[in-house]
Amino acid sequence: MGEWWTTETSMENYEISSISHVTMSPSRRNNLVSMYSFPLSKSSYSVISAFCTEDNIPQCISYINQELASLGLSSTCIEAISPGDTGLSTVPALNAMYELLQIHRRSMCNLEELEREQLRKSSTLEHIQMSNTRLKDQLELSIREKSGLHETERQLQLKIKTLQSCLKTEKDEVQKLQSVIASRASQYSHDAKRKEREAVKLKERLSQLLIDRKDKKLAIDVLNCLGRADGKRRHWKTTKATSSHEDEMYKSLLSDYEASQRSLMLENAELKKVLQQMKKEMMHILSPRQPSTRGATADDSQEQADLDGEAKGGDASRESLDQYCEHAREQLTNSIRQQWRKLRNHVERLDSQGTSQNQLESNKEVIPRETHEDEMERMRCEVQQCREFIHAQQQLLQQQLNTSFDDETAALLNDCYTLEEKERLKEEWRLFEEQKRNFERERKNFTEAAIRLGREKKAFEEDRASWLKNQFLNMTPFTHRRRYSSSDGQSALSISKSVASNGLNLTKITASLRVEYL
Amino acid sequence: MNFSEVFKQTNQLCKVSPDGKYLATCVQYRLVVRDVSTLQILQLYTCLDQVSHMEWSSDSLFILCAMYNRGLVQVWSLEQPDWHCKIDEGSIGLVSSRWSPDGRHILNTTEFHLRVTVWSLCTKAVSYIKYPKACQKGIDFSRDGRYMALAERRDCKDYVCVFVCDDWHLLRHFETETQDLAGLEWSPNGCVLAVWDSCLEYKVLLYSLDGRLLSTYSAYEWSLGVKSVSWSPSSQFLAIGSYDEKVRILNHITWKKITQFEHPAIIDNTKATVYKEAEKRPGVGSDEMPLHNITMGATLFNTQSKYEICPLPVQIPVVKPDPDRASPKIGISVLAFSSDSRYLATKNDNMATAVWVWDMQKMSLEAVLEQTSAVRCFQWDPLRPRLALCAGNTKLYLWSPGGCVSVQVPTEGGFQVQSLNWHCSGDSLILLGKEQLCLCYMDTDQEDNCSPDKNM
Numbered sequence: 001m002g003e004w005w006t007t008e009t010s011m012e013n014y015e016i017s018s019i020s021h022v023t024m025s026p027s028r029r030n031n032l033v034s035m036y037s038f039p040l041s042k043s044s045y046s047v048i049s050a051f052c053t054e055d056n057i058p059q060c061i062s063y064i065n066q067e068l069a070s071l072g073l074s075s076t077c078i079e080a081i082s083p084g085d086t087g088l089s090t091v092p093a094l095n096a097m098y099e100l101l102q103i104h105r106r107s108m109c110n111l112e113e114l115e116r117e118q119l120r121k122s123s124t125l126e127h128i129q130m131s132n133t134r135l136k137d138q139l140e141l142s143i144r145e146k147s148g149l150h151e152t153e154r155q156l157q158l159k160i161k162t163l164q165s166c167l168k169t170e171k172d173e174v175q176k177l178q179s180v181i182a183s184r185a186s187q188y189s190h191d192a193k194r195k196e197r198e199a200v201k202l203k204e205r206l207s208q209l210l211i212d213r214k215d216k217k218l219a220i221d222v223l224n225c226l227g228r229a230d231g232k233r234r235h236w237k238t239t240k241a242t243s244s245h246e247d248e249m250y251k252s253l254l255s256d257y258e259a260s261q262r263s264l265m266l267e268n269a270e271l272k273k274v275l276q277q278m279k280k281e282m283m284h285i286l287s288p289r290q291p292s293t294r295g296a297t298a299d300d301s302q303e304q305a306d307l308d309g310e311a312k313g314g315d316a317s318r319e320s321l322d323q324y325c326e327h328a329r330e331q332l333t334n335s336i337r338q339q340w341r342k343l344r345n346h347v348e349r350l351d352s353q354g355t356s357q358n359q360l361e362s363n364k365e366v367i368p369r370e371t372h373e374d375e376m377e378r379m380r381c382e383v384q385q386c387r388e389f390i391h392a393q394q395q396l397l398q399q400q401l402n403t404s405f406d407d408e409t410a411a412l413l414n415d416c417y418t419l420e421e422k423e424r425l426k427e428e429w430r431l432f433e434e435q436k437r438n439f440e441r442e443r444k445n446f447t448e449a450a451i452r453l454g455r456e457k458k459a460f461e462e463d464r465a466s467w468l469k470n471q472f473l474n475m476t477p478f479t480h481r482r483r484y485s486s487s488d489g490q491s492a493l494s495i496s497k498s499v500a501s502n503g504l505n506l507t508k509i510t511a512s513l514r515v516e517y518l
Numbered sequence: 519m520n521f522s523e524v525f526k527q528t529n530q531l532c533k534v535s536p537d538g539k540y541l542a543t544c545v546q547y548r549l550v551v552r553d554v555s556t557l558q559i560l561q562l563y564t565c566l567d568q569v570s571h572m573e574w575s576s577d578s579l580f581i582l583c584a585m586y587n588r589g590l591v592q593v594w595s596l597e598q599p600d601w602h603c604k605i606d607e608g609s610i611g612l613v614s615s616r617w618s619p620d621g622r623h624i625l626n627t628t629e630f631h632l633r634v635t636v637w638s639l640c641t642k643a644v645s646y647i648k649y650p651k652a653c654q655k656g657i658d659f660s661r662d663g664r665y666m667a668l669a670e671r672r673d674c675k676d677y678v679c680v681f682v683c684d685d686w687h688l689l690r691h692f693e694t695e696t697q698d699l700a701g702l703e704w705s706p707n708g709c710v711l712a713v714w715d716s717c718l719e720y721k722v723l724l725y726s727l728d729g730r731l732l733s734t735y736s737a738y739e740w741s742l743g744v745k746s747v748s749w750s751p752s753s754q755f756l757a758i759g760s761y762d763e764k765v766r767i768l769n770h771i772t773w774k775k776i777t778q779f780e781h782p783a784i785i786d787n788t789k790a791t792v793y794k795e796a797e798k799r800p801g802v803g804s805d806e807m808p809l810h811n812i813t814m815g816a817t818l819f820n821t822q823s824k825y826e827i828c829p830l831p832v833q834i835p836v837v838k839p840d841p842d843r844a845s846p847k848i849g850i851s852v853l854a855f856s857s858d859s860r861y862l863a864t865k866n867d868n869m870a871t872a873v874w875v876w877d878m879q880k881m882s883l884e885a886v887l888e889q890t891s892a893v894r895c896f897q898w899d900p901l902r903p904r905l906a907l908c909a910g911n912t913k914l915y916l917w918s919p920g921g922c923v924s925v926q927v928p929t930e931g932g933f934q935v936q937s938l939n940w941h942c943s944g945d946s947l948i949l950l951g952k953e954q955l956c957l958c959y960m961d962t963d964q965e966d967n968c969s970p971d972k973n974m
Contacts, residue, residue: 177740179841180741182841182842183841183846186843186844190844190845198630201630205630220606220644221602222639223601223602223603224601225639225641225642226639226640228622228640241685242687245687245689248664249689252664252708253726253728256707256709257709
């Protein structure tokens with residue numbers, strides 16, 4: 001059965017597929033019929049004979065009944081006329097066939113309907129698809145339009161901003177102009193008012209004068225005329241004088257111009273000298289680098305040589321021309337510019353090389369760096385040495401101060417250091433003692449002398465007193481007393497002279513007294 | 519620094535003779551001549567009325583006293599006190615009077631600037647100059663005294679007349695390209711005449727002695743223009759101060775601007791030192807008041823002050839002028855070069871308490887001095903780069919490249935210094951108050967020893 005179905009279905013499939021392709025054609029039924037007739041005519045017998053044979057009639061019948069039952073046609077059952085007979089009972093068979101036909105027809109109608117429906121649906125689908133694409137296009141278009149509009153809006157906004165700023169500046173300017181106008185107007189009005197006031201005053205004065213008419217004469221009243229400031233006489237006003245004034249004026253102008261021209265020329269010469277010097281120095285700065293650099297500055301050296309030759313050759317003659325020739329001046333400035341450009345390029349190159357730290361090319365750097373490094377090393381060594389030295393000094397100092405660890409040697413050391421001082425000190429002490437002794441001795445002498453002097457003085461006083469007493473007594477008429485008093489004067493004989501002079505004075509006084517008395 | 523005693527004066531009329539020996543003061547209608555070193559009265563003259571203007575002749579032998587109310591000018595002689603001279607302008611009135619450079623002629627400007635009368639004291643002759651212009655500075659004498667430039671206004675046009683002072687011969691007469699000439703000034707070497715327009719138009723014209731126009735300079739249009747002009751003593755620079763608070767410097771070779779100095783309210787980004795005056799009030803009964811202050815007669819109201827160096831940025835107080843009024847208080851009104859042309863001192867009317875000192879060698883700001891009150895007057899020492907200024911209070915301020923000092927004027931009763939004048943030798947200063955004057959003698963050896971915080 002299964003095989004039959006497969007072959008059947010394959011055939012059926014072909015038919016159905018052919019049917020489905022032919023959905024559009026109106027003469028479907030005919031086709032169907034023809035389809036029907038087609039397999040019936042051609043291969044129907046073979047198919048049917050495949051399903052049902054003389055042998056399996058009852059199985060076929062039962063199978064068909066089953067199928068009919070499954071289809072829902074329970075009423076009709078195909079039965080054999082008699083078992084074991086090859087014939088069928090016609091009525092149920094025909095009913096079954098009729099029902100099957102009905103079913104078929106119905107299904108055909110359904111199919112038709114469905115096909116029609118499908119057709120309709122597909123057309124609507126197409127229609128919708130078309131409209132969809134159309135709408136999509138429209139959408140895209142409108143999106144593009146929108147973006148375009150956005151763009152224009154943005155530009156317009158920008159334009160608005162610039163216009164607003166312009167407007168602001170214009171407003172500011174207008175304000176400024178207005179303020180200027182206002183200030184000018186106020187100044188004008190102020191001036192006009194001033195002039196008006198003056199005019200009014202003039203008018204008043206004029207009227208006053210016309211009325212007054214007293215006419216105070218203007219006059220100068222000088223006691224005596226003065227001489228001129230420079231003492232010379234006044235000159236007559238002649239044309240010669242006026243022309244001499246003109247001459248003087250022009251002379252002073254000319255001298256001023258000459259002076260300024262001289263100073264300008266000096267300045268010019270100075271500046272030129274400076275420029276020449278600068279040029280020479282720049283060339284000098286650029287040239288020593290030649291031996292150290294081989295590759296990079298080869299072109300430089302060439303140019304250098306050129307310019308050097310130029311300079312050496314033309315310098316002497318150029319210097320004399322410089323003052324007068326503008327062309328030479330230009331040449332000088334141009335050459336300076338060139339040199340400066342070269343120097344600048346050179347420095348820039350050095351800078352870039354320095355930053356890139358390219359060891360191979362920077363010959364000119366290695367050497368300075370090396371020397372730099374050497375210098376640094378040397379200085380470090382020096383610093384180290386100094387430090388060590390200081391450290392040693394410190395240690396020694398500490399050793400000196402720390403006497404605790406060895407008293408004897410420390411004492412000895414101390415002694416050694418202060419020996420000289422001690423000796424000196426001893427010497428001084430000795431001197432001092434000696435002087436002290438001398439002083440003591442002298443003091444003793446002086447005190448003794450003083451004592452002696454005191455005693456002598458006392459003695460002298462006593463002597464004098466007695467001598468005076470003597471004199472006085474001698475003056476008296478009692479002459480017999482004279483002898484007693486003269487013995488007292490013996491001890492003071494050494495100082496006799498002064499005593500004598502004193503005595504003379506005293507006698508003079510006493511004489512005068514006597515005279516008075518008498 | 520020594521201060522003399524205080525003398526009376528009226529009208530700020532106090533002048534030292536050109537030879538530096540005598541000091542003439544006017545007290546009401548009297549003219550007092552003193553010796554500068556001893557301040558003893560040498561001569562005393564009596565004028566007919568209160569003196570409005572007083573001037574020494576160039577040879578220091580005569581003094582002119584002008585009385586504008588009466589239209590009279592009296593001239594006195596120092597050598598012969600009996601000699602007298604009286605010039606009566608009569609009904610025509612007198613507005614200004616001055617000496618000619620030779621000291622033998624007097625130029626009187628009549629009222630309403632109708633004419634300038636030239637009186638000769640040698641011959642009693644009179645000359646007239648017609649149509650003089652009434653402006654800020656209409657007459658200027660060259661420094662050597664040979665030429666006089668006079669501004670003339672005829673038929674609504676400005677002219678300049680150049681006279682030879684010898685015999686008042688008109689040397690040159692030329693029209694100027696100004697709308698309304700405001701002033702003219704000779705360069706110190708006498709070869710160039712700077713002429714400037716009124717403030718409504720910024721225009722400075724430079725004429726050679728023979729009347730040729732050398733150059734015109736105009737910085738901008740429409741806004742208010744030139745306020746003040748000054749030549750440097752070496753004649754190398756011409757400084758123009760204008761209402762836009764800037765000073766422009768022209769050079770004498772090309773007459774083009776070489777630099778401009780601005781006066782911003784906030785000073786920043788400069789190597790200049792800003793000195794700010796700081797007052798230190800002595801507290802009542804504080805220990806700080808040293809004895810010598812008390813003995814010098816300082817009252818509690820005489821506040822000591824000193825200068826402090828302010829770190830940048832510094833803000834200078836600005837007073838905005840009234841926009842409706844004419845001649846607004848804004849712009850550079852005073853320019854002064856030091857005698858060696860090294861420094862330029864300027865004052866911006868907007869910032870009346872500040873004096874700006876510019877270095878002309880470096881063309882940059884050197885120092886700014888900010889005072890506590892508005893600066894009244896400042897003047898350079900005639901010999902050294904030393905600036906003296908006063909601010910209407912009892913102090914005298916000195917600036918030099920070494921530093922700044924504030925000195926209290928030790929007078930009783932408070933002497934408000936309104937203006938000052940240097941003696942021609944640079945050794946002393948004459949301080950003028952409202953009705954008083956005082957001399958200040960500098961120590962000649964202490965030139966640059968002023969430091970910012972030293973107080974004397």
